[in-house]
Amino acid sequence: MLAYLNQLFSERYKQWKSDLHQYFLMFDDPQVALNEGCLKEFEDREDSWVWLCSCFHESGYVKKVKANNINQEKKTLLHHSGLRPFPYRMEALRKGCLKFREIDIFADVYVRPRDELIESFHATMVEKGQLVVQEFASQLPLDMPIEYVDPLEDVGFHILIETLNQTFG
Known part of the structure; x- marks a missing residue:
């Protein structure tokens, strides 16, 4: 049960971070995203938003996201099993x-x-x-x-x- 919960929390965290990255990409300039794009959930934690923006701006993160997208497009069989392990x-x-x-x-x-x-x-x-x-x-x-x-x-x-x-x- 603990392994299942850890996996579930990990997947939800990844999805949340992916959503934040998509929001970050809506801005043309990383500095604009940093100054004007801070979400309400980070109002009292601007340092967390600054850290995330710096991560999203790093070339390694962008390469990883692109590689994941390429790998997803290569899939020939997509499973539909839902959350049930x-x-x-x-x-x-x-x-x-x-x-x-x-x-x-x-x-x-x-x-x-x-x-x-x-x-x-x-x-x-x-x-x-x-x-x-x-x-x-x-x-x-x-x-x-x-x-x-x-x-x-x-x-x-x-x-x-x-x-x-x-x-x-």
Whole structure:
């Protein structure tokens, strides 16, 4: 719980600092931002605003922001998992009787309506999973229901990786 709270506070702080940086960038001149741009939340702490403006003006900070923006644009898969951490999602799936948890997590996090590429990835993964289950079932006695087929633990992970590697390399 403590790790989750620390992560949440860290993300909120980063977002707050990013918002302040966007506000700083609205001014053409850093000196104008320093003199006239001080927000109400810094009225009694002008020294904090001065420190932030100096950080925002440094070339290292600007390079880091540009690099982050470039990296964000390079992303090919955007997740939509919200604030719920992956370990909680995995635990919820463990409680169910799902055969390929990784594929189900992929569907939960990435698949969205009208995203045909991601939907096709998921459909391919499900199809490969069904083939694996049928293969395992063919090795069992005929009277055993297919629901009892339990493939190896990491098969779902291998299906996921194989499907994504075929597209992204």
